[in-house]
Amino acid sequence: xxxxxxxxxxxxxxxxEAFDELVRRHExxxxxxxxxxxxxxxxxxxxxxFVRAYRGIGRFRGDSTFATWLYRVTLxxxxxxxxxxxxxxxxxxxxxxxxxxxxxxxxxxxxxEPVDDAFARRDAIDRALQAxxxxxxxxxxxRDLEGLEYREIATLLDVPIGTVESRLFRARQRLRTLLGDLxxxxxxxxxxxx
Amino acid sequence: MNDDLTCDRSASLISRHxxxxxxxxxxxxxxxxxxxxxxxRDDLIEQHLVADVLRARQAxxxxxxxxxxxxARLDLESxxxxxxxxxxxxxxxxxxxxxxxxxxxVTAGQRDETTAGETTGALSTWPASVARNTPGGASVMxxxxxxGDTLLSSVLTGSSPATREGESR
Numbered sequence: 001x002x003x004x005x006x007x008x009x010x011x012x013x014x015x016x017e018a019f020d021e022l023v024r025r026h027e028x029x030x031x032x033x034x035x036x037x038x039x040x041x042x043x044x045x046x047x048x049x050f051v052r053a054y055r056g057i058g059r060f061r062g063d064s065t066f067a068t069w070l071y072r073v074t075l076x077x078x079x080x081x082x083x084x085x086x087x088x089x090x091x092x093x094x095x096x097x098x099x100x101x102x103x104x105x106x107x108x109x110x111x112x113e114p115v116d117d118a119f120a121r122r123d124a125i126d127r128a129l130q131a132x133x134x135x136x137x138x139x140x141x142x143r144d145l146e147g148l149e150y151r152e153i154a155t156l157l158d159v160p161i162g163t164v165e166s167r168l169f170r171a172r173q174r175l176r177t178l179l180g181d182l183x184x185x186x187x188x189x190x191x192x193x194x
Numbered sequence: 195m196n197d198d199l200t201c202d203r204s205a206s207l208i209s210r211h212x213x214x215x216x217x218x219x220x221x222x223x224x225x226x227x228x229x230x231x232x233x234x235r236d237d238l239i240e241q242h243l244v245a246d247v248l249r250a251r252q253a254x255x256x257x258x259x260x261x262x263x264x265x266a267r268l269d270l271e272s273x274x275x276x277x278x279x280x281x282x283x284x285x286x287x288x289x290x291x292x293x294x295x296x297x298x299x300v301t302a303g304q305r306d307e308t309t310a311g312e313t314t315g316a317l318s319t320w321p322a323s324v325a326r327n328t329p330g331g332a333s334v335m336x337x338x339x340x341x342g343d344t345l346l347s348s349v350l351t352g353s354s355p356a357t358r359e360g361e362s363r
Contacts, residue, residue: 016268016272019268020261020265020268023261023264024261027256027260027261027264028253028255028256031254031255031256031260032253032254035254043256043257043260043263046256046260047260047263047264047267050264050268051264051267051268051271054268054271055271118252119252121247121250121251121252122251122252122254125247125248125251140248143213144245144248144249145248145249145251147249150213150215162206165205165206165209165210166205166206166209168209169205169206169208169209169237169241170205172209172240172241172244172245173237173240173241175244175248176240176241176243176244179244179247182247183240183243183244183247184243
């Protein structure tokens with residue numbers, strides 16, 4: 001049973017304190033997902049996601065865990081947000097194409113802040129993610145940052161598992177270039193074989 | 195080792211290898227391909243490295259004041275938009291609406307029973323009763339076979355055609 005079930009029922013009946021407790025339990029997860037998907041506009045996305053969850057909690061049926069449902073809400077908000085941002089950027093003729101993203105991330109990863117610093121590494125990772133197409137960014141974020149299973153990702157994105165696998169492969173392939181020196185091949189360490 | 199994999203197909207298997215999802219059969223096929231495909235071997239190493247970097251990313255906490263700002267938005271949502279949310283108040287008013295509907299249905303049923311016969315009879319005799327009870331020249335308007343001249347005269351003089359015909363005799 002979903003550990004949040006009682007709180008969800010109370011929140012659906014209008015108990016604001018119950019919803020506040022749900023926020024406390026999930027805010028870090030929602031904010032991290034929003035940060036990976038929307039970069040500096042993470043707070044807007046995370047807040048909007050919680051507001052929509054508040055409005056729609058009465059419609060939560062419990063077919064998935066509350067956390068998964070919240071992921072879906074956050075993904076939808078982020079997608080809308082990114083579409084608007086993209087439209088704004090086109091209107092302003094401000095190119096945010098991938099090549100610029102590469103240049104920006106490499107500047108940070110290779111020549112800018114010390115990448116050994118955990119915060120700088122996180123910033124470099126987040127910027128690299130921002131340079132990916134949204135579908136690849138979403139898949140790799142859900143898997144490698146949030147640790148969701150393939151089946152959960154496929155359900156959330158409404159795509160077959162094979163599509164999740166290929167998106168993960170392509171996302172990591174591009175990130176290898178985008179992350180630059182952050183990804184240091186350690187020749188003594190080889191992946192498990194066999 | 196036998197290799198029946200293309201590089202495209204091995205990409206999916208490499209993803210699954212990293213996430214520990216390969217079956218024994220898939221692992222055997224991937225190993226067979228990697229034996230002689232240097233490109234896919236490099237891919238496998240790089241995919242592992244990238245996944246490791248991403249998974250080591252330090253989680254970020256929401257900024258200070260996040261909960262308070264969200265709380266303020268939710269307060270606003272509850273007070274103003276809560277009223278505008280028809281789903282909430284219609285749900286709360288559902289029992290009242292149901293009771294009103296029931297009362298209206300019962301009342302309408304009773305009225306139908308008591309007035310149905312009267313209404314039908316009144317409608318069938320309506321023009322005749324109106325003509326009978328309407329004083330003076332206005333009653334000619336309900337009469338049949340009355341010429342335009344007679345109708346005009348009756349309205350102007352306030353007398354019925356029968357009266358005037360009787361008077362003239």
